[in-house]
Amino acid sequence: MVRNAPASLLVDRLSSIRAALLQELSGNDARMRFINTRLILSVGVDLYAEEQDPGKAELAEDTLKKMGFLKLTGGRQ
Amino acid sequence: MTRDVVCAHSYHAETPAALAELTPELRDIEATAILFFCSAQHDGIAINAAMKELAPSAEVIGCTTGGEFTDKAYSQGGVTVVALSGNKVRRCAAALAEYDQGIAVDEAVRTAAASLAARLSIDLRAINPDTWIGVVLNEGLKGNEEEVNSILGQVAPLLSFLGGSAGDNFELKETAVFYDGRVSKNGSVFLLMELAVPHVILKTSSFEPTETRLRIGRVQGRIIQEINGQPAAAAYAAIVGAKPEDLGAMVFAGNPLGVVIEGEPWVRSPIMALPDGTLLFGCKVLEGSELHLLRSTNRLVEDTRRALDEAAKRLGREPSVGILFNCAHRCMEIKVKDLEAPFREVISGFPVAGFHSYGESWLAHMNHTLIGLLLG
Numbered sequence: 001m002v003r004n005a006p007a008s009l010l011v012d013r014l015s016s017i018r019a020a021l022l023q024e025l026s027g028n029d030a031r032m033r034f035i036n037t038r039l040i041l042s043v044g045v046d047l048y049a050e051e052q053d054p055g056k057a058e059l060a061e062d063t064l065k066k067m068g069f070l071k072l073t074g075g076r077q
Numbered sequence: 078m079t080r081d082v083v084c085a086h087s088y089h090a091e092t093p094a095a096l097a098e099l100t101p102e103l104r105d106i107e108a109t110a111i112l113f114f115c116s117a118q119h120d121g122i123a124i125n126a127a128m129k130e131l132a133p134s135a136e137v138i139g140c141t142t143g144g145e146f147t148d149k150a151y152s153q154g155g156v157t158v159v160a161l162s163g164n165k166v167r168r169c170a171a172a173l174a175e176y177d178q179g180i181a182v183d184e185a186v187r188t189a190a191a192s193l194a195a196r197l198s199i200d201l202r203a204i205n206p207d208t209w210i211g212v213v214l215n216e217g218l219k220g221n222e223e224e225v226n227s228i229l230g231q232v233a234p235l236l237s238f239l240g241g242s243a244g245d246n247f248e249l250k251e252t253a254v255f256y257d258g259r260v261s262k263n264g265s266v267f268l269l270m271e272l273a274v275p276h277v278i279l280k281t282s283s284f285e286p287t288e289t290r291l292r293i294g295r296v297q298g299r300i301i302q303e304i305n306g307q308p309a310a311a312a313y314a315a316i317v318g319a320k321p322e323d324l325g326a327m328v329f330a331g332n333p334l335g336v337v338i339e340g341e342p343w344v345r346s347p348i349m350a351l352p353d354g355t356l357l358f359g360c361k362v363l364e365g366s367e368l369h370l371l372r373s374t375n376r377l378v379e380d381t382r383r384a385l386d387e388a389a390k391r392l393g394r395e396p397s398v399g400i401l402f403n404c405a406h407r408c409m410e411i412k413v414k415d416l417e418a419p420f421r422e423v424i425s426g427f428p429v430a431g432f433h434s435y436g437e438s439w440l441a442h443m444n445h446t447l448i449g450l451l452l453g
Contacts, residue, residue, distance in 0.1 A: 031206075038234065041336060044363040067234040
């Protein structure tokens with residue numbers, strides 16, 4: 001679980017989620033921004049924000065999985 | 078010679094008279110898709126049937142409004158129709174999701190989306206968002222828009238569904254959407270189109286973010302209970318420099334909140350201070366989120382002109398048509414500030430059809446915004 005992880009680990013986790021998502025979007029930055037906008041508006045998670053509350057990475061991952069992404073990235077770490 | 082786009086309007090308040098005026102305009106187009114926006118006093122089922130009779134192979138969707146307009150007309154009580162030929166919409170399918178038939182919103186939207194995919198023999202996750210676009214018309218008073226947008230984001234994450242929520246001439250009693258001879262007073266209608274021409278989406282509001290940020294505390298539905306750890310109404314009043322007892326339409330209209338993404342505000346409008354000190358908003362605000370206080374640019378007309386110009390520039394050619402969903406709050410502002418003539422002039426540059434909506438949709442539900450789809 002990452003809920004009580006230090007901020008640096010959360011940022012690292014968001015960074016790895018970004019990388020996995022971008023790969024699934026074939027490196028298409030415009031589509032990456034589109035999905036990030038969806039995330040910000042629907043669950044309040046910005047994959048690019050430097051300051052994140054604990055649990056945001058988990059929320060981002062869960063929401064992206066509901067969207068059908070991150071199927072191959074394994075579960076929470 | 079047949080036409081590829083028809084934007085027609087009738088000021089008539091009686092449906093038979095409106096149809097008598099509208100139908101001749103629609104005889105010289107072989108329509109693939111037809112959208113109509115009518116006053117709540119009109120018989121939307123009859124309008125839907127008449128459009129279907131004129132264009133049996135077209136998909137026809139519609140909704141009631143807070144006012145209707147085209148590039149040539151502007152009304153409350155009338156009907157606006159936009160018809161698109163196969164040279165604009167290669168193919169399309171529509172579906173109705175009803176939320177008062179014992180089916181949850183989630184399941185109803187998923188079923189409607191699956192119906193669209195099956196009828197078009199497509200995978201919603203695999204189609205190209207550069208050539209496919211969805212329109213969603215939501216019933217405007219039941220508050221389901223956030224969930225509808227969320228489910229659309231799950232079933233078709235890369236696809237844009239944009240639109241507006243139905244209105245009822247500001248009576249706030251009953252709004253409706255129409256499809257396939259049916260009316261729903263608690264549902265949404267979806268139209269998914271494969272376009273034969275380029276398209277762009279525009280979003281504009283006449284607000285800009287201030288440096289003032291508000292931390293949203295407890296939230297229940299569209300009611301915010303706490304802001305910055307204080308009772309919401311009192312905290313909001315202090316921030317905007319108003320007395321709590323003065324919180325009303327004028328204060329709210331000039332001081333909405335917004336989620337700011339890449340400098341652009343996504344407007345969340347307070348609409349009522351409730352007796353228990355909470356604030357009712359026109360859309361859901363996420364608990365724990367940080368919103369900016371917005372300030373009006375006081376340039377609704379100029380901002381709209383710039384948004385249309387920029388959208389046309391992105392399109393790379395003169396738009397052949399624009400379908401516009403303009404917030405009822407903006408309609409009120411246009412009326413109060415006597416901006417109807419300049420606003421109409423701004424939207425008169427190319428064929429346009431639209432309505433004043435009880436909330437706008439694109440990726441999320443929002444307020445006080447103009448959302449538009451321009452086709453090449």
